[in-house]
Amino acid sequence: MSQSVSASVREAGAAAPTAAQLLDFVRRTAADTALIATLPLDPEGRTWVRLDGPxxxxxxxxxxxxxxxxxxxxxxxxxxxxxxxxxxxxxxxLSVRLPSRGWRALELNGDVDRERLLPAGEGRAFGRHHVHEVLNESTTEHAVSVHAYYPPLPLIRRFSRTGPLLRLEQVERPEDWQ
Structure with missing residues (x-):
């Protein structure tokens, strides 16, 4: 299920936002309980609503x-x-920068894995080419989060992972998820 809506959280200014400004935006927006309550929740799959970001x-x-x-x-x-x-x-x-093109499979070296738990109220910013997965590990509770990206996502690369082997499986463009 997807919906698009403008939220009243638009920021003034035309300068490209930094990762720190994006983090400030998502933290403030996540604290807006009235906005969070508007998100329809589906027990079968993720739901999303588009917001105006800074x-x-x-x-x-x-x-x-x-x-x-x-x-x-x-x-x-x-x-x-x-x-x-x-x-x-x-x-x-992964604490490693992957090549932006020209590969289908890579063997990861050493200690590249990182993990963090983000309970309600916690957030994190990340740079370009950040490879990650995000999970709601609860067996009973929905989670809700706020995300922001700049520039707007030109694509998402999806990977599979078996031990140290990371494979590029698919490239999605905006028209695939809008």
């Missing part, structure tokens, strides 16, 4: 049923941030 960024309010996740992916050339508004989300990420 400085022309792309922003989303996302609902996560118990046991759902994104799978491994990146946001290409976009900076990003997300904050949990309700429940808790786990982020697993």
């Amino acid at each position: 400085g022309g960024s792309e922003a989303w309010l996302i609902g996560w049923p118990p046991g759902t996740g994104t799978g491994w992916h990146d946001h290409a050339e976009s900076l990003g941030a997300f904050a949990t508004a309700r429940g808790a989300l786990r982020e697993n990420s």
Whole structure:
């Protein structure tokens, strides 16, 4: 289920937002309980509503049923941030920069895995080419989060992972998720 709506959280100014500004935006928006309550929740799959982000960024309010996740992916050339508004989300990420093109499979070296739990009120920002997966590990509770990206997402690369082997599986463009 997807919906598009303008939220009253648009910021003034035309300068490109920094990762810190995106993080501030998602944290403030996640604290807006009236806005969070407007998100329709579906027990079968994730739900989302498009928001107006700061400085022309792309922003989303996302609902996560118990046991759902994104799978491994990146946001290409976009900076990003997300904050949990309700429940808790786990982020697993890689502390390595992947080549932007020219590969289908890579063997990851050493200690590249990172993980963090983001309960309600917590958020994080990330740079370009950040590879991660986001999960609602609860078996009973929906989670809700706010995400922002700048520039607006040109594409998302999706990966599969088996041990140290990371494979590029699919490239999605905006028309695939709007």
